[in-house]
Amino acid sequence: MQFFIDSADVGEIKKALALGLCDGVTTNPSLVAKTGRAFDEVLREIVALAPGPISAEVTAIDAEGMVREARAYAKYGDQVVIKIPLIVEGLRAVKVLSDEGVKTNVTLCFSAVQALLAAKAGATYVSPFVGRLDDISQDGMALIADILQIYRNYDFDTKVLVASVRHPVHVLEAARLGADVATIPFAVIEQLAKHPLTDSGLKKFLADWEKVPKK
Ligand code: E4P
Secondary structure (H helix, E strand, O other): OEEEEEOOOHHHHHHHHHOOOOOEEEOOHHHHHHHOOOHHHHHHHHHHHOOOOEEEEOOOOOHHHHHHHHHHHHOOOOOEEEEEEOOHHHHHHHHHHHHHOOOEEEEEEOOHHHHHHHHHHOOOEEEEEHHHHHHOOOOHHHHHHHHHHHHHHOOOOOEEEEEOOOOHHHHHHHHHHOOOEEEEOHHHHHHHOOOHHHHHHHHHHHHHHHHOOOO
8 A cells, every 4th residue: 555645744745755654745725724835836845855646736616727727737747646626527627637648636535426436537546535534423434445346346447545544543444445545644654653562662672771781
């Protein structure tokens, strides 16, 4: 499973790259707003840093406007993937862009039939938001299982990118189900490495090492 970092913070992206845990980057308007920086400047920096796919989200809500923004973002680098919301106009835009060979990530997916439409439109990735479904007492990971099954039934090439990841169990379940990618906030990437028995075990080893006679 590939690990993308869900962040527009260049500092976090650098840290994830240094850990070897950044196969790609996803951004969204809320993540960009958190940086307090202009998106073109942030996107240029991320493209220079990260060789993997980098999702840049359009903000137009009509297909023509989305395609216009997509063509502009695609010029920033070959690894730029255009993030398009899963609305009817978005599907129209994905169809145009996939026919042009522009890679797309269809975002804000909350149902398996929405994901089926994204694949039929030719999306490169679909992003089901597991955490936001869990927030409203629906089963986010059950949606991932359904989408994976449907895509396998029909051999769709669209990759399942698990989004809105909130904790390590989402990552574990995504890997168990065989999702293609999980996009993970940096704080969760750090959490993945942690275990209290690792910490207490290390503490004991270091304490015992002090008792070993040194020459
Ligand atoms: C996906 O690409 C989105 O950027 C993201 O995963 C949304 O997560 P949130 O629900 O934590 O905002």
